[in-house]
Amino acid sequence: MKRLDQVLAADGIPAELELVIDHIMIACKDIAYKLGQGELAGILGATEDQNVQGETQKKLDVISNDLLKDILVSNPYVRGIASEEEDYTVAGNANGKYLVTFDPLDGSSNIDVNLSVGTIFSVLEAKDNRPGDDQEVFLQNGRNQVAAGYVLYGPSVILVMTTGKGVNFFTLDTNIGEFVLTKSNVQIPADTAEFAINMSNQRFWEPEMKQYIDDCLKGEEGPLAKRYNMRWVASMVAEVHRILVRGGIFMYPYDTREPSKAGKLRLMYEGNPMSMLVEQAGGASSTGRMDIMDVAPKGIHDRVPVVLGSKNEVAKVVAYHTK
Structure with a gap:
């Protein structure tokens, strides 16, 4: 089976974008591990803080946000990040080509009852020379995304991603610590009930x-x-x-x-x-x-x-x- 990096290389994804995606996945693997530990890792329950949305933050909301933020702002190709848990955009490398937005832990109200949650991410290109802590550089419509996806933390950990060339599923193989391709060119039926x-x-x-x-x-x-x-x-x-x-x-x-x-x-x-x-x-x-x-x-x-x-x-x- 093909690893994530092999699929991205075969699709002709720029090496800089591949490194950004790789760093997102490193953080997501850490989040998956902490979720798997549950109460043993002290990650259940809420903090006393609220995010910019006025929502009470779960402990793992904050942990997940920090894991993603820390690795992405140190990435040489990330100009800046925007997160559900951050009031403002955060600057990365001034010469970075990409902007990353993310919801570090979607569905976090489900954590304490052990139901599925996930991380959602989107990657844009920085269109001008403004720094990553200037929100104006982020204000592009969704057609400008160069990559988008989520990681579902369920009975198995699944990455679902597109770089504009269809949708692929990757499953985290815990034996090798890598996401491997398990379903390609996913299609949604046109009709439903x-x-x-x-x-x-x-x-x-x-x-x-x-x-x-x-x-x-x-x-x-x-x-x-x-x-x-x-x-x-x-x-x-x-x-x-x-x-x-x-x-x-x-x-x-x-x-x-x-x-x-x-x-x-x-x-x-x-x-x-x-x-x-x-x-x-x-x-x-x-x-x-x-x-x-x-x-x-x-x-x-x-x-x-x-x-x-x-x-x-x-x-x-x-x-x-x-x-």
């Missing part, structure tokens, strides 16, 4: 989303003429991984709990990298009204409504919002 959404927020949704879900629940007798199943893990990584494996649609729409915010999920280190993966696998991603990767960010922590997954089902949701 499975949706994932947090139904407890239904009363806060826009009428268009309420109507779509109501029609799903009507089954064969409803206007969508099929019986749907619902799933919800409360981890975007786990939800998207299920879609990449067997199809489906994942939604975290705009709601009125905080009307001033466009959505729950963050554009630059959640919406964009997941959208690149899904589109590279033949799926679609949308805010409900436009493609997520076409959204122009105004800040590194911008939020965005998310609808992504099987192409034909995403088109149905968009039709509800735009008719």
Whole structure:
């Protein structure tokens, strides 16, 4: 089986980008080890701090963020980083070519109950000479990503990544300490009868989303003429991984709990990298009204409504919002 570095070399990925990806993976292997130790490593529970989002930080949120930050800012090819757990962008090497954004531990509310969590990352090219602690250099839409992916920490540790040449799965072989290719050219089925959404927020949704879900629940007798199943893990990584494996649609729409915010999920280190993966696998991603990767960010922590997954089902949701 091919190792990650062999696949990247065969795809003609620049050596500088390969080193950036390699350093991300070193940090992710450390995170996977600490997760495997669980309470033995003292990583369960919350801190007394909140991140810039106003969310209470789990202990492993902070540990994961520091592991990624420390290795990336020392990388000679990284100009700067932006993280869910950092208020501001952090400068790396002034001559670095790449910018890395990441959610160090997506789904961290699941840690204490031993459910799947993950790390999401996105790599952009620095387009001008501004330093990495200037957030303006990061404010590019998702079409400019040169790599995107996530590491799922589950029964096995799986890297799912694209460099714009399709989506591959790599599994961490703990015998050699390397990610090896286990599935290439992943494709999402165009049709599905499975949706994932947090139904407890239904009363806060826009009428268009309420109507779509109501029609799903009507089954064969409803206007969508099929019986749907619902799933919800409360981890975007786990939800998207299920879609990449067997199809489906994942939604975290705009709601009125905080009307001033466009959505729950963050554009630059959640919406964009997941959208690149899904589109590279033949799926679609949308805010409900436009493609997520076409959204122009105004800040590194911008939020965005998310609808992504099987192409034909995403088109149905968009039709509800735009008719």
